[in-house]
Amino acid sequence: MTSDEQHLDGNAAGGVLGQIFAFETTTAEVICANCDAVGPIGAAVVYATAMGTIVRCPGCGEALIRIAHGPQRYWVDFSGTRLMQLSTAE
Amino acid sequence: MERTALPRRLKWQLGRVVDIVDETPRCRSLALDVPGWTGHTAGQHVDVRLRAEDGYQAQRSYSIASPPEERRITLTVERLDDGEVSPYLTDVLQVGDQLELRGPIGGYFTWRVADGGPLLLIAGGSGIVPLMAMLRHRAAQRSTVPARLLYSSRAFDEIIYRQGLAQLAEADPTLMVTHTLTRRQPPDWAGYGRRIDRAMLAEVAWPPSEQALAFVCGPTALVETVASALVELGYAALRVKTERFGPSGGTA
Numbered sequence: 566m567t568s569d570e571q572h573l574d575g576n577a578a579g580g581v582l583g584q585i586f587a588f589e590t591t592t593a594e595v596i597c598a599n600c601d602a603v604g605p606i607g608a609a610v611v612y613a614t615a616m617g618t619i620v621r622c623p624g625c626g627e628a629l630i631r632i633a634h635g636p637q638r639y640w641v642d643f644s645g646t647r648l649m650q651l652s653t654a655e
Numbered sequence: 656m657e658r659t660a661l662p663r664r665l666k667w668q669l670g671r672v673v674d675i676v677d678e679t680p681r682c683r684s685l686a687l688d689v690p691g692w693t694g695h696t697a698g699q700h701v702d703v704r705l706r707a708e709d710g711y712q713a714q715r716s717y718s719i720a721s722p723p724e725e726r727r728i729t730l731t732v733e734r735l736d737d738g739e740v741s742p743y744l745t746d747v748l749q750v751g752d753q754l755e756l757r758g759p760i761g762g763y764f765t766w767r768v769a770d771g772g773p774l775l776l777i778a779g780g781s782g783i784v785p786l787m788a789m790l791r792h793r794a795a796q797r798s799t800v801p802a803r804l805l806y807s808s809r810a811f812d813e814i815i816y817r818q819g820l821a822q823l824a825e826a827d828p829t830l831m832v833t834h835t836l837t838r839r840q841p842p843d844w845a846g847y848g849r850r851i852d853r854a855m856l857a858e859v860a861w862p863p864s865e866q867a868l869a870f871v872c873g874p875t876a877l878v879e880t881v882a883s884a885l886v887e888l889g890y891a892a893l894r895v896k897t898e899r900f901g902p903s904g905g906t907a
Contacts, residue, residue, distance in 0.1 A: 572875070573899050577716060579760035580702040583665035591763035607763020607896070615713075 575609040578620050581632055582606070585641065588651040596647040600625035663693075665757045667704060672752050673727060678815045682781060683745045684720060684731045687754065695723055697788040698765035698870070698898075701730065701758030705740055715740040718784040718872075718898075719759065722791035731815060733781040764870065764898045768793060772800035772868055773861050777851065777881050779807045779873025783815050785898060786872055790830070794823055803831045805859045807851050807877065810839040833859050851877060853884040863889030872898040 575591050582590035591607035602624035609629060610621045617633040622645070631642040643649075670687035678684055697719075704714040715738075721729035734745040748754065766774065766789045774793075776786040783806055793802060808814045814834065824832040835847030835855065847855055861867040869890060871881045878899045885895050 574764070574897055576700070576761040576764050576898055579700075579763075580665065580716065580757055583760055584757070585664070587664050589762040591761045605763055607761065 572621075573611045573613060575605065575607040575611055575620060577611040577613055578606065578609075578618050578630070578632075581618050581634075581639070582630075585632075585639065586651065588653060590651070592652060594650045595629055596649075597622040597625060597627060597629060598645050598647040599627035601647070606630075665760065667755055667757045669753045670728070670756055672748060672750050672754060675748070675750055678731060679813050681734045681745070681813065682731055682815050683734075684729050685744065685748065685754075686721075686727050686729045687756075688727050689756070692726075692728065695719055695728065695759035696762070696765040696767060697722055697792040698785045699759035699761050699788075700785065701728070701756045701760060703730075703740065703744070704755045704757075705743060706755070713739040716760070718788070720784045720787050720791075722788055722795050724792065724795040731781065731784045731787075733815075764872070764896050766792070766868070766870065768796045768798040768800065770868065772802060773865050774800055774802040775860050775867040775869040775885075776802065776804040777806075777856075777860075777869065777871045777873075778804070779851070779877035780809070780813075780900075781815060782871075782873030782877070782898070782900065784872075786870060787816050787819070789870065790820075790823055793830075794827070799829045801829045801861075803833070803859060803861065805833045805835070805851065805855070807835045807837060807873070809837055811836060811841050811844070851881055853887065856881065856884050857888060860885065860888065860890075866891070866894065869895040870898075871895065873900060875899045 579591045592605050596603050610623050612619045619628050620630040622629050627645050629645045633640040670689035673688045674686035676684040700716045700718045702714050702716050706712050717730040719728050720731045732741050732744045735741045778786050820832050824830050837850050840848045871878050878897045882895050882897050886892050
């Protein structure tokens with residue numbers, strides 16, 4: 566097994582993002598700050614461990630979102646995301 | 656029913672195990688009563704969290720096997736021998752026990768009857784679980800959206816929902832179920848006997864001109880093989896949705 570075996574789809578970040586955002590995040594579209602690719606978080610690449618979750622751009626591999634888990638807190642870094650569009654439709 | 660009335664953030668909540676069914680020697684379905692469950696869409700998953708008395712926590716994602724039409728939710732869990740969470744769920748948990756979970760999660764890898772088709776569902780091993788929820792939803796709605804399932808298992812007795820799938824297909828001329836067994840095949844086996852490859856997909860999948868909606872779920876290697884082969888065959892990448900299991904989850 567290579568380290569590639571560790572990556573999952575954007576859906577795998579839906580749990581932690583669902584605790585942070587009120588709206589559905591796996592269908593939210595993001596623009597990568599590095600390469601300008603646009604796509605839904607569900608189609609991104611996720612690396613998840615007990616320490617944290619990293620959502621990477623499927624185009625260039627840069628981190629779109631980094632979430633680190635600590636006692637009673639999350640640290641959330643969105644610097645790799647230029648823009649995020651969340652649907653408010655129900 | 657299928658959607659929550661108001662946007663809300665996910666919270667951990669408790670469900671109670673109301674039924675347990677053995678699906679294969681390694682897989683079990685757990686039916687849960689979750690008070691205040693707001694409904695889900697076929698294809699969604701939940702995160703399950705186990706907590707030890709010393710504060711140690713482990714959590715994993717499990718797809719929901721039951722359709723939105725059922726009030727209780729069913730998870731089908733495969734036992735991973737070196738797993739931290741699955742052996743507890745398959746070997747220890749009993750009817751009446753409580754389980755901590757959050758969900759439903761994920762609006763991307765989902766299908767509703769109104770999304771149309773034709774549907775192409777491709778599963779490896781326990782990757783069948785979210786796709787079974789879609790087929791159960793389709794059947795519950797008496798939908799005639801044409802659907803094809805290609806399901807790869809290691810051996811005959813490891814086919815999850817074997818009888819349920821056969822019953823669905825028997826009753827429904829618009830559903831075609833094809834199996835492949837990668838390690839051991841019974842003597843009279845009429846299905847495929849190898850890993851899913853491009854040639855098999857060319858035979859089983861809808862022609863690209865049908866503009867089918869494809870859902871691929873299973874181990875990472877299978878998902879990547881299938882997704883690239885479908886795109887090579889002419890499927891639009893945006894109509895091929897994938898859900899990789901990875902080795903053991905570990906989703907936070």
